[in-house]
Amino acid sequence: MSPMSRLTCVRLSCCLALLLAGFTTTVFAQNTDFGKLFLLTEESDTSEPEITITLNPETAQVGDEVTLSITASIPKGSFTYSLENKGGAKPNFRVTDASGLEPVDEEFQTDQEAESSYDALAEKTSLKYFEKVTWTRRYKVTGPQVLLAGKASMPICDAVSCQMFHEPFQFEFEAGESGTADDGAFGSLVTDEEDGAFGSLVAEDGAFGAEVDASEDWGLSEPNRSGSGSMSIKTFPFNWSQEVTVDGKFIAKVSATLKPDESGQTPRVQFTAEMADGWHTYSLDEKYSQKTSFEFTDLHGLKADVSEWKSDKPPETYTAELGKETIEQSVHYKVVTWTKNLERLPEAENVGVELKVALQFCSELACLPQTFKFRLGTLPVAGEQVAADFPASFEDLPPEVRQFIDEIRLNENESIRSISFGMYMIYAFLGGIILNVMPCVLPVLAIKVLSFVKQAGESRSRIVALNIAYSAGVISIFMILATLISLASLAWGGLFQSTTFNMVMVSIIFAMALSLLGVYELPIPGLVGSAHGQQKDGLTGAFLTGVFATVLATPCSGPFLGTTLAWAAQQPIMVTYLTFFMLGLGMASPYLILGAFPQAIKFLPKPGTWMVRVKEISGFILLATVIFILTYVEEKFRVPLMFVLLVLGFSLWMIGQAPATLVSKKTYWMNRVAAISLTVAVAFYSYRSATHVHESELPWRPFNTFTLMEASSEGKTVLIDFTADWCINCKVVENTALNTPATYKLVEEHDIVPLVADYTDGDEEIAFWLDKFESKSIPLTVIFPANRPQNPILIRDLYLQDALLEKLNLAVSLPPEQTAAKADANAQ
Structure with missing residues (x-):
């Protein structure tokens, strides 16, 4: 079989594998309860808390105050979070009806301060309550008929998992008389035939924003x-x-x-x-x-x-x-x-x-x-x-x-002014030497050792030239850093405060890691090794390796560096340049010494398979560096950047499958152009999606039963998106069908109410409605026509924009006398 045929077979196999994976995923999604797949709530061993909800006093006169109290008795060894917890799980007290009442307190108040402690589940410090805690909120009675209804949702966690518990509540009385109503699935609905089919509703949940x-x-x-x-x-x-x-x-x-x-x-x-x-x-x-x-x-x-x-x-x-x-x-x-x-x-x-x-x-x-x-x-x-x-x-x-x-003054021996100019130059040189053994530089250091091994058979002049080129790369970056510190007041490691720099750096490190792991061959001889180790070191590669090593070193600090850099930042610009030159010279000095005494290279082990293993291990270390940098990349860029890395890896794999020695020149360049175009297009789209304000984003409001009833009672068509953060197909539907200019225009023209049912953390009410719609998976889109809210239109799983627009147009065009059977026939 020819090389070209082998290449075609490989690509066809990949396509078939992707199609098979997509088919399997679709079948799995249709036959799996996604809530059970991603949530641990139903199988958690967390003990149940005792949640008590009271209204005190149970009756009051108009103008009096009543207090809603929510008390949680938490099992030993468990805890719940504060309402002020930054991100992650926290209690949610949803008041869905407050007829005849006016809030006195803007928010729920607690009877104690939360304890701040490290959370192993969230991997950060969180605000928690233990044993027993009570939240209260005061209301003023403003009408003769009082109805207060809603649901308290509370995460109860231990060292292993969290489980969400829900407790509905409803209190109803006439001012001056006491009374309570029985609890229902979401709190009993109280309707008034004179007010309309769905009664009087007061919803406190807002559509946007947070305090x-x-x-x-x-x-x-x-x-x-x-x-x-x-x-x-x-x-x-x-x-x-x-x-x-x-x-x-x-x-x-x-x-x-x-x-x-x-x-x-x-x-x-x-x-x-x-x-x-x-x-x-x-x-x-x-x-x-x-x-x-x-x-x-x-x-x-x-x-x-x-x-x-x-x-x-x-x-x-x-x-x-x-x-x-x-x-x-x-x-x-x-x-x-x-x-x-x-x-x-x-x-x-x-x-x-x-x-x-x-x-x-x-x-x-x-x-x-x-x-x-x-x-x-x-x-x-x-x-x-x-x-x-x-x-x-x-x-x-x-x-x-x-x-x-x-009035704060440093002691004389603590001040950076107590050290002489000459000592700072020595400190800078020693600090540069120590940077070679910092964790940030270890992968490059291992590759440099391999470079020395390969240089054993070179002439002395060639060895000297290669090490001078590497040293020039090191010193050039230090000179750039000196300029940034002098003119832009950039701190050591300040480059890594830039999200753009971090994204570019992650991509470069990831590409070099794949080269070390043998995915493809770097075209520059000597640049942090190559996939097969057959290239000879080149001056350009040696220079760029020095650049790469120095940039990687900037997040690290070590002995002598802190004091020296603080002193250099306060000196005239020429002294700053000299200090950074000494830092660069110190970092490059081991390689300059080996270049001056090439016979020292003979003491290194002879070339062999150990070189391949060292390169592969260095590749994994670089991948660990990628993960480390991803941890402090701005959150909104993190997922798009990981997607870019996936496509970058695929593109480099394509390049590795079509080396110049196995394919024609035309195929070689077509392969490179396709790989580069794919990567650039995905990178552009990912960056734009992370930074662009989506002007076609529908004005989503949180879904709940009362909001749905209120909108329907007002004669409006309602569009509900059942979604979750972990549902990839949901995101595809939202970006390609729901949040599009055409859909936005139709929603705006017909005053359609868009509601989002977020099932990310599980929700008893949303699960109830999914069962009502005979659905065990998401995405699920439901349309309640204005003139026929009792017979909603369902769109299951993945779909295109045209399908959504067709069903929305059908919903807004149905006349009041349209029968359910005839509408179902049209929907099909």
């Missing part, structure tokens, strides 16, 4: 002089700011300032919102959307006067469509500042405020509700520590903080 709690800003603690052991006085900056971005795109910047009564002026707080073009926020008097609101959650040495918050310019009118009606909304564009005057209390030494601001930023396509909570000035704070968000400028610090910092 941003910036309350723990950087502050200075003072001793507590009030006698309370749990309070301390802390001083915060008088200025606060935060940017709002979506996938790296600037949406708005908000800032706040507390202006004390200096120079006889009235003390006041100012809050400013600066918005990008095409975005707006709502005024204090908006009637139809979430209006801007301010709430002082704490005032110290101040009190609010009778005046209202005032904007620096009147709002503008924005015309919008609400269903079939046209409404006029009150909005602000570009920049707006609200001001609230305060009064200083007599004999108040220090002043401060804690402010909560709720507002919404909207464009033509989407709205982003935001909540900000922050502190300005001096306030009493519970606890001993406050997290540090250090201001961008030293001048923004309070005067007492600046004085505290200015």
Whole structure:
């Protein structure tokens, strides 16, 4: 068989394997309960907690307060998480109906502080509760008929696994009379025939966004002089700011300032919102959307006067469509500042405020509700520590903080000025030598040893030239680093703070690892070895190997380096260059010495199969380096980058299957062009998908039964996407069919309500509806026609955009008198 035939057979075999894998995956997906496949909840050994939900008092008069309490008695050896836990599992208290009630507390409060401890499951420090914990939320009775319903979901975890427990609740009474209702699957539904088919519903879940709690800003603690052991006085900056971005795109910047009564002026707080073009926020008097609101959650040495918050310019009118009606909304564009005057209390030494601001930023396509909570000035704070968000400028610090910092002086023997110029040059040289044995450089060091072995048969002049080329590569990178540190104030290892640099570096290291493992042959002689070890070392390869080794060394530090680099950064630019030259010379010195005394190479082992094994082990070490860098790559780029690496590996494998010695020149170049084009196209698409704000993203809202009923009762068509983060086919459907311009246009034209049923962590309610739709797998898309909500249209598994548009057009065109049987026939 000819080489070309062998190559064709290999490619056909790969295609058949991919088709077989796809078929197997589809059959598996259709016959497997995905919840059982990916979740451990049904088989976990975690003991069941006792979850008690009460309303106290059970009856009240209009105007009185009632308290909803959720108590969890946690089994020994288990724990649950705090509501404030950053990422991962945490309790979720969903209030689906609060008729006749108005929340007094914005959030649920706990009866204790969470314990901070390392979480082996999440591999990070988390906030946890043990034994018993109670969450409470107060409500004010505002009507004669009171209904409070919802569901508490709580993860109970041990050292091995987590299990989610759900407890529905419902309380109903007439003001002045007590009463409770029986629990149902999701809380019993109470309908009122006069209000419509589905009764009166109040949904508290928002469609977008989450609260941003910036309350723990950087502050200075003072001793507590009030006698309370749990309070301390802390001083915060008088200025606060935060940017709002979506996938790296600037949406708005908000800032706040507390202006004390200096120079006889009235003390006041100012809050400013600066918005990008095409975005707006709502005024204090908006009637139809979430209006801007301010709430002082704490005032110290101040009190609010009778005046209202005032904007620096009147709002503008924005015309919008609400269903079939046209409404006029009150909005602000570009920049707006609200001001609230305060009064200083007599004999108040220090002043401060804690402010909560709720507002919404909207464009033509989407709205982003935001909540900000922050502190300005001096306030009493519970606890001993406050997290540090250090201001961008030293001048923004309070005067007492600046004085505290200015008074700090290093002992003479601790200062970097206590060491002479000559000693720093020696330190730099020694630090460079030590870099050769740092973990970051070990894979390259092993390859360099193999290079010396191959040089044993070379002439002395050739050996010297190769090692000088390697040293030149090392020193050139150190000179570039000296320039960056002098002109751009870049720290040692600062290159790895750049996501773009990390992605490029990961790709290069991955490609070199595959070469060492024999997947393909590097075309540059001597560049970190080759797949088969048959190439002779070249000057270009030796130079690039030096470059590669030095770049890999920058995340590592060692003895002498820290002090030397801190001193060099404060010196004139020529001294900085000299210091880094000595670092490079130190790192290159072992190879220069071997080049000057080539007879030393004779003491190395003779070439043999051990060289291949060393290269292969070095390849695996480089793959470990890839994994290490991936751990600190920005999260939104991590999965796209791994996909790029997969395609890069396939492309390099293609190149390795068509070497110049086995195929024609035409085939050789076609192979390379196809491989490079595939990699570049995938890399471009992956980067764009990670950074691009999806303008065709449907305005998804979280799915629950009450939201579905409410939308249907309003005569709207509802589109539900049953999905999960671990479902690859779901992501394909969302990107190719659901979140597309054509679908977005149709949804907008017909006022279709899109809901997302997220099954990532399992959900009792979503599982109930999947069973209702006779489905054991996802993706599943369900359409409830406006005029026939009792007979939904289902689209199972993978599908194309045309199929979705056809079913959506069918749903919005069905007349009220359409029968279910006839509609089913059309749907088929």
